Amino acid sequence: MDLQESAYTRSFRPDDEAFGWDGVEVLAYKVDGSAPFRAVTRQVLFEEAEHGCQLRYFEVSPGGHTTLERHQHVHAVLILRGRGSVLIGSEVREIGEHDLCSVPPLTWHQFRAADDAPLGFLCLVSSERDRPQLPSDEDLAALRADPAMAQAIRT
Ligand code: MN
Secondary structure, three states: OOHHHOOOOOOEEOOOOOOEEOOOOOEEOOOOOOOOOEEEEEEEEEEOOOOOEEEEEEEEEEEEEOOOEEOOOOEEEEEEEEEEEEEEOOEEEEEEOOOEEEEOOOOOEEEEEOOOOOEEEEEEEEOOOOOOEOOOHHHHHHHHOOHHHHHHOOO
C-alpha cells in the first residue's frame, strides 16, 4: 500500500527543502504583525477533540527566533533537528537535537536558531489555551537587567 494514500500515516521527508510531513500544511507561525518573530513556520501534526491537546512542529530558520512571550498554558518541547538556544524564565541554554524543554505557566520564553543552523521542534499544548502576553517596556527592562538575558533576547 502506498503510505502517501493512507488515512492514518503521514510519510516524513527529511531531505525535502521544506522539512516536514506529506500532506501537512505549512502555516505561518503567527499572523504577521501580531507579535515580533523572525523566520518561523508551523505545522499542526495532531489535533483531535478527544486529545484535548495539539502537537505542532515549528521550524525556525537560521538566525530566526520565536516571540518572547508568556502565558498561563504550558509547553512541552522536543527538539527534533538543528540547534540554537532557549530562554525560559531567567535561564538561557544551548539546545540541540532530542533535548527537552518545559515551559511552566506565566514564564517568559523564546526559542532561537543558531546563525548557521535551523531549529526544529515539536511543541505540545492544550487545545484550550490563553492568549500569549508580550513583554511591556518595563518587563523587558527587568529581563535585560541580567547581562546574559540582555544578550539573548530578540525583539
Ligand atoms: Mn509560547
